Amino acid sequence: MIKIIADTTSVIDLDEATRLGITLVPQLIVFGEKSYRDEYEISTEEFLSKLKSSSTLPKTAAPSPAFYAEAYAKIAQAKDTAIVICPSTQISGTYRSATVAAQDYPDADIRIVDTFTIGPALGTLVIKAKEWADAGADAQTIIDRLNAAKVFNKIYFYVDTLEYLHKGGRIGAAQALLGSILQVKPILAFINDKVSFFSQRTKRLALDRLVELVKEDCPHNIHAHFALFQADAMADALLLKEKFESLLGLDSIQISKIPPAMIVHVGPGVVAVSYFTEFPGEL
Secondary structure, three states, rough: EEEEEEHHOOOOOHHHHHOOOOOEOOOOOEEEEEEEEEEEEOOOHHHHHHHHHEEEEEOOOOOOOOHHHHHHHHHHHHHHEEEEOOOOOOOHHHHHHHHHHHHHOOOEEEEEOOOOOOOOHHHHHHHHHHHHOOOOOOOHHHHHHHHHHHOEEEEEEOOOOOOHHHHOOOHHHHHHHHHHHOOEEEEEEEEEHHHEEEOOOOOOHHHHHHHHHHHHHHOOOOHHHOOEEOOOOOOHHHHHHHHHHHHHHHOOOOEEEEEEEHHHOOOEEEEEEEEOOOOOOOO
16 A cells, blocks of 8 residues: 655645545744644644744754654555655755655665655645555556656745845845845745745735736646645735636635744745646646
């Protein structure tokens, strides 16, 4: 039997993961001397409340190899196959932790995939892998489909402040200072495992630019797996929801919460979109 293992940056609800039979490993959130298991011990709402009242910026840590050990032990004992679907190695050490943990189970069939992405796009790939496994696809076919689809994903983040990008080492001090003085509202693009920046002088222009970027190449059908997600920016998300439903011809776009492990690096007041320009293996 094929077992799917993912982590909480996939934005899959814990109850939904249990229902589907997907194992979710938590990221770690560190406030000072205390650490929390992402989503298991601290929710997005609790994290945002704590973040606003904290004088120190929290940090994140990838799941330790020990977090994978319990799942791997069950895989080895049952002689099942595990497909471990990880966020991009460019922005997380999760893949490395999953790989290190697998070294303690050399006889187990554990296959680890770097998806080049994160968030709802990662969640889409995880859920599709589970669907393919349930439909009888073998492990290599599932991995081939994941690798074929992942290169067509695009994610755009509207970021309300440059503070967290600077403190997290994503941009330099000079860039952060200049952006603050000019009140720049950045958009981050995460495409094919690379981060790039767009910037506008006001929130309205930035959100309009976000819509234009999506309009350029997002397919107008469900196979785009379009997703809208936010952190402490529901009003902006609802505005974009209405625009994208009209633009893409979709009946109802759900708005997901950005998990704490991602908010640490972009801050609150963030709204983002994710989609696939193609999805090989689905049609």
